[in-house]
Amino acid sequence: MGMEMALQQLDYREDPVDIPNPDRGPYRGRWQRTNTPFGVTPEVDHRVPVDENSARYHGATLVSDGVVGVVDGDDIEPTEFYGGENMAPRYAGGTNVWATPSIAFLGFDLCNFSSNAFLSRQAGLDFDREREANGGAVSAEMFAGRTGRTGPLTAYALDFIRELLQKVREGDGVALVKFSYDGNGFNYVEGEGEHLIYGPEPTYITPNNPSGVCDLPGYTDMNWIEYHISQLAPIFREYEDVIFCVKTGMLGPWGEQHTSPVAQDPAAYKYLLDAYLEAVPASRALLTHAGGFLAWYNATYGSNYSFFDIDSLPAPERGTPQARFGFFNDSYAAGGEDLSDNGSLSEGGFMLRVDGDPDGYDRYRILSWINRQNSVVQGEGGIGDNAFGRLPGAIVEAARLRTAALNMRHGDYSVWSRFTYNESSVCAPIYFPGSDTPAKAFFDPVYDGRNGLEYMRDRLGYRLVLRQAYADATVRADGGRLRFAGKLQNVGFGNIVNRKRVTAILRAQEGGALYEAQSGIDARDWQAAEDGDGRPDNTAGWRDFGFEIELSAFGSPPPGAYDILLKINDPKEQSANRRCVRFANRGIWDAALGANTVGAVTVTG
Numbered sequence: 001m002g003m004e005m006a007l008q009q010l011d012y013r014e015d016p017v018d019i020p021n022p023d024r025g026p027y028r029g030r031w032q033r034t035n036t037p038f039g040v041t042p043e044v045d046h047r048v049p050v051d052e053n054s055a056r057y058h059g060a061t062l063v064s065d066g067v068v069g070v071v072d073g074d075d076i077e078p079t080e081f082y083g084g085e086n087m088a089p090r091y092a093g094g095t096n097v098w099a100t101p102s103i104a105f106l107g108f109d110l111c112n113f114s115s116n117a118f119l120s121r122q123a124g125l126d127f128d129r130e131r132e133a134n135g136g137a138v139s140a141e142m143f144a145g146r147t148g149r150t151g152p153l154t155a156y157a158l159d160f161i162r163e164l165l166q167k168v169r170e171g172d173g174v175a176l177v178k179f180s181y182d183g184n185g186f187n188y189v190e191g192e193g194e195h196l197i198y199g200p201e202p203t204y205i206t207p208n209n210p211s212g213v214c215d216l217p218g219y220t221d222m223n224w225i226e227y228h229i230s231q232l233a234p235i236f237r238e239y240e241d242v243i244f245c246v247k248t249g250m251l252g253p254w255g256e257q258h259t260s261p262v263a264q265d266p267a268a269y270k271y272l273l274d275a276y277l278e279a280v281p282a283s284r285a286l287l288t289h290a291g292g293f294l295a296w297y298n299a300t301y302g303s304n305y306s307f308f309d310i311d312s313l314p315a316p317e318r319g320t321p322q323a324r325f326g327f328f329n330d331s332y333a334a335g336g337e338d339l340s341d342n343g344s345l346s347e348g349g350f351m352l353r354v355d356g357d358p359d360g361y362d363r364y365r366i367l368s369w370i371n372r373q374n375s376v377v378q379g380e381g382g383i384g385d386n387a388f389g390r391l392p393g394a395i396v397e398a399a400r401l402r403t404a405a406l407n408m409r410h411g412d413y414s415v416w417s418r419f420t421y422n423e424s425s426v427c428a429p430i431y432f433p434g435s436d437t438p439a440k441a442f443f444d445p446v447y448d449g450r451n452g453l454e455y456m457r458d459r460l461g462y463r464l465v466l467r468q469a470y471a472d473a474t475v476r477a478d479g480g481r482l483r484f485a486g487k488l489q490n491v492g493f494g495n496i497v498n499r500k501r502v503t504a505i506l507r508a509q510e511g512g513a514l515y516e517a518q519s520g521i522d523a524r525d526w527q528a529a530e531d532g533d534g535r536p537d538n539t540a541g542w543r544d545f546g547f548e549i550e551l552s553a554f555g556s557p558p559p560g561a562y563d564i565l566l567k568i569n570d571p572k573e574q575s576a577n578r579r580c581v582r583f584a585n586r587g588i589w590d591a592a593l594g595a596n597t598v599g600a601v602t603v604t605g
Contacts, residue, residue, distance in 0.1 A: 013586060015586040019584055024103075028408060048112060077100070081097050091409070097417050104168045110153070117148045138206065169239065179232065200260065201252075256328075291348010385415070393441075394416065402495065423443045459492050489538075503566070506601070523581070567596075
């Protein structure tokens with residue numbers, strides 16, 4: 001061809017606004033202890049019914065000022081970040097910082113399908129008192145009428161799950177999916193005298209649940225957790241296009257994989273995570289904690305890693321089973337140097353202790369492993385009042401973790417909203433516990449004068465800024481090839497984890513006719529800078545991308561002037577313009593097409 005490509009006349013600056021891209025950002029988790037038909041609970045998952053006669057509950061949320069309604073699937077609406085003050089039954093953010101979530105939190109409570117799972121807060125408390133009065137002894141009669149019943153998920157239950165995922169598909173978001181047997185924490189006593197009442201899993205052997213083995217003909221080689229996951233497999237495949245990731249849950253109260261005997265058994269993570277690897281499409285990440293991952297990894301590969309040397313695990317190769325695992329942090333930015341730091345960084349460590357060592361936990365080794373996994377990191381919120389949770393340390397923490405999603409209605413986000421984002425405050429030395437050398441965050445002048453929460457909101461997960469774009473000025477209609485070359489900077493804390501289809505579009509400037517071709521670009525290669533430097537002048541963090549496509553691949557567009565656009569979405573997306581990735585530049589997003597304008601070309605005869 002011989003001709004040089006032309007620099008496109010676009011705005012290459014970042015627009016510092018909320019952009020609800022798929023697979024990243026804040027999500028609307030439950031926000032308060034609220035009274036439900038089943039008792040007061042701070043965490044309200046969707047109760048999966050057995051049949052049409054089962055009591056349903058979808059969780060509490062604000063539907064209008066002072067009115068609490070239900071969450072019914074697509075929980076996507078502009079919301080103010082929570083400032084830590086519970087105004088129940090009225091939700092009041094209190095931070096004056098808003099976001100439109102792109103993630104619907106779909107927690108499914110399978111309590112009806114485990115003989116160990118209490119069906120209400122009062123049922124658990126009554127059992128607890130009766131056991132104490134009985135000197136700690138337990139009988140099957142004590143469970144009567146208080147728990148679910150171990151057995152297969154019914155067709156009615158599976159259709160219920162499908163209905164909620166379909167609501168997500170019909171909306172604009174993606175689903176963060178979790179299944180557990182105690183989604184509302186009724187098997188646990190919080191507050192004064194906090195303790196586990198009973199393990200909720202159907203694999204926990206009790207007088208009311210004498211066997212954890214599935215007794216259905218043809219499936220007796222599975223336990224009940226494995227069988228339930230196998231029942232969910234068709235749903236995972238059917239709704240792959242709108243599932244962001246799957247929190248492997250299942251074990252312990254709230255499905256947070258702690259406290260219960262099963263959740264503290266390394267063998268449980270082998271069968272649990274293997275079952276999810278089989279059931280969930282390989283395109284989707286699976287979330288667990290570090291201890292659960294190590295228990296699975298050691299059993300799978302015959303190794304003996306612990307929290308002592310987790311940081312020596314090699315970075316997983318894309319496409320391997322171990323590369324599929326991300327991390328959930330249910331007390332985000334909790335920090336300490338011992339196993340009781342009340343955060344998920346340390347969970348699972350007790351079951352992997354090395355003989356003679358009091359704990360074996362080193363926070364920074366865990367961070368190093370999570371960073372190399374380069375996968376989804378989801379946080380419950382909490383925002384610890386420490387160097388890891390307060391700004392500017394929280395910037396460094398999030399970049400190390402590659403934090404992708406945070407519950408915007410859990411914790412006290414005023415810790416960040418009260419922080420003035422300027423060079424002197426951001427660049428102040430950070431003294432992390434156990435480190436002799438102060439850390440330092442990078443100051444991004446794009447957010448100068450804003451507050452810290454706005455910056456953190458926009459940096460969750462990936463955030464893509466087009467920095468350069470070159471394209472052929474003209475292309476011959478007969479046998480021509482369209483060349484495009486650009487540079488993108490990912491200024492987010494994380495990266496694109498789920499594969500995306502990148503479609504090149506030619507749109508006629510007269511008449512608007514559209515012509516499409518696949519670009520062959522892999523958006524997962526648009527990696528954030530390893531050191532967290534997302535400043536616009538950090539050209540080392542700009543990533544090359546481009547294409548060279550035969551014009552005939554577009555369907556032979558006739559001579560004329562065309563805009564060049566890129567549509568970035570899931571390969572299995574079923575809608576025309578939902579869940580498309582938007583660049584953070586000004587003036588290039590076309591909402592009707594769900595595409596980014598990256599240039600222009602003239603097709604000649």
